[in-house]
Amino acid sequence: MSESTEKSGGLDLADPYTLTADGIKEPPVGWKASFRYLGPGLILSASIVGSGELIATTTLGAEAGFALLWLVIISTLVKVALQVELARWTIATGQPALTGYNKVPPRVGRIGWVNILWALLALSKLLQLGGIIGGTAAAFSILLPIVGEPLGFGSLLLWTCVLAAFSIGMLYSNRYSLIERGAVALVVVFSVVTVLIALGLPLTPFAYGASDLGSGLMFLIPAGAVGAAVAMFGITGVGADEITFYTYWCVEKGYARWVGPNDGSEAWVRRANGWIRVMYKDAAVSWVIYTFGTLAFYLMGAAVLNPQGLVPEGNGMITTLSRIYTDTLGEWAGVIFLVGAIAVLGSTMWASIPSWSRMYTNLLATFGVLDWQDPVARLRWIRVFTVALPLIWGVCFMTIQSPVVMVQIGGVMTGVFLVAVVVAVYYLRRTETDPRLYGGRGFSVALGVSSVAIGLLGIYTLLSVFGLKIG
Template sequence: MTDSTSETRQSASEYDPYHLTPEGIKEPPQGLRSSLRYLGPGLILSASIVGSGELVVTTTLGAEAGFALLWLVIISTLVKVAVQVELARWTISTGQPALTGYNKVPPKLGRIGWINLVWICLALPKQLLLGGIVGGVAIACSLLFPIAGPPLGFASTSIWTGIIVVFTIGLLYSNRYRMVELGSVALVVTFAALTIALAVGLPFTPFAYSADDVLSGLSFQIPAGALGAAVAMFGITGVGADEITYYTYWCAEKGYARWAGPPDGSEEWARRANGWIKVMQKDAWLSWAVYTFSTFAFYLMGASVLHPQGLVPGGSNEMITTLSHIYTDVLGEWASIGFLIAAIAVLMSTLFANLPSWSRMYTNFLAIVGVFDWKHTQTRTRWIRIFTVALPILWGAMYLFIQAPVLMIQIAGILTGVLLMAIVVAVWYLRRVEIDHRLRGGSLFSVSLVVSSIAILVLGAYSVLEVFGFTLA
């Protein structure tokens, strides 16, 4: 390697969050107020989570089961946070992203660890979810501005699918962290605020719910026939396997690991790392608050407005029009246009957050199998951009072929539960062999991590049974 090439690499590494250098060290902030400017990765997760899971799966479950599963909203969002935090703790202490960590868990098949084999087997079908999101945006756009033939006809939705694919690629091709962070927040805030306001205002409408309705939904019961939908909801609402995985990439790119500095084992490094871990925990809990309130609101509206009328979003292009009843039945027909605009915003927020996240994960997988060196900044950026172009095209094609957004999203939810079990194994392995004992959480966090892990394993086991056709009563 020539000296000039070495200098170019070193210059690039100075701005590369995956290169931990003494020059990148920054002291962690003290207190909540001074930490606020360093939050952000969790907001990208919120933009992703408040899309498909809350708008489609949670509302559908409320329409099917009424208030009976309201308790699951809280459990499904809360129970996975400890696993998310623990994996991000490992990233801050090592500077490495999740798939690199998964690959360290034995046994291996050649260069690939067994968890990454599980990940790639389930990651490919999980693209169904994003295909369903592209379809949802296309349907909403076609209902708002039909281009050719009926709004729900194949011609109009196909043209809109192409437009959305091209627009998404153009918007995210640069893949800059700051743009992804700000764009994700901007897309979700208006819709989430409107949805929460409507849920709070429902008691003053013909679709009012009472305190008794809410209390009945907190009785920890699952009505007959709703178990499969409940498992899909657990897998897809809150942080799922995908979000837990790609949260580590955004924590690294925000700068937490780089600011902590190279893990030299010194007391100063441990102090800085613990400081940035505390910032990450604030970020994770802020994200939890945002998507939990949104999830709760979506479920309330599904149970209050759709369930009494027997309206359940189906596995066809009628999904958006059925969901629009939440707004039109409360505010009147004029609200349909506002709903479509809001639906486009929230579903686009899912694409906006997921495309750069999946591009990074697939790029990391290529590095693991030996296609290139992950720490080579320019090559890594080039591969991320290749996936930024290829993935939206794949998602659009999946939607046009399957034409069933809700079904696509629910299948992906079941598969997420399966991958969550493997992630729990990885988290405990990395905690035992790679995380410095000085960086581990206290006894209260350890207990919450155990509870979180057990819940994920139990629900994941049920998901496996579902995949193979076994149904529990």
């Protein structure tokens, strides 16, 4: 899975989850030398620049106008410190997130309480990811209505089956290099087009100005938009699932293996801090990508859909969102939007299938179903989930057929689970991360701010679930 590792039948001969002295590599110094070692964050961006942006963020812009622009920026920035701290522990130990979560007391038998919550999150995510495959199928259905009417049951069923089969065929090998390259290509296609259109809106009848942007930075939440705002905060930027699966890609890129096993030496500390700095750069690049993508989607929802009173709903979501393009550039741009929508929603599918397959497999390992350190058994189970998950997501969509609601349900549950992630990160930092690898005082402050913000989100979400309102 690293650049120098040979592969046989999709299985790395040098297992990145096994730390050995012969896997050690000196870390690069500076941005230029580090660039070729970036990658986990690009897979992260492929997952993030998808459902949250195209569906949840644009919907919120359509509902609230420019008023919540500030929340877009906060929601993408505030969770990065938590992501980086968990990845720091992973690079130092070679262990992925769910292995660490399972160590947080108290435990119920073999499984820790955090992983029990994760299992509940995974159930809600079946709806969210069903919404992703459904949104992609809807875009294909409108672009190429092969069976029946566009958005008709037959057309949606056909494209859902095609997408599931294609995803399984492409991702079955589960090779890191393939997943990374595909993610990069999909992110580039839609991000470039979307940002250019958002920046070009001031030249159209749906122009926005400095006063609009200023009104969006007042730190206010309009009445009636609180629920959508909470869902957006949970789903945009790095959510609980992205923070979790980022650790798997850091290992599979090679960061932990290149650090080597912890022998307590100063050489190990130097290597670990060097590769952690590379991970910082990787996280920073991904943050820039998904923040600009998120802002672009929100601006288009606020500038184009909100003045017309258009809010994406049901299977008509794709048609409503296409108004962003057709009302700005003309009817011909609808085709460009559909291709772009397929790319952005497809990027989430592309990154989510292998990511969730690894997390489900890791969860089974905590139950004792398999030995996570056995690369053959691990790959076998990852492939089982690579086949099963797209099929399950497709069934969920065809049963419910409301991508916006499905995505927002997953966003709310993500916000709740983020609180458990905060607890796990601090526990692992205190008990297993070598203090010589801690970030500086500035990072500690950022981690504290991130934790408080996420804690408040979780409290609000829980109160809302039980029908209690604040303010």
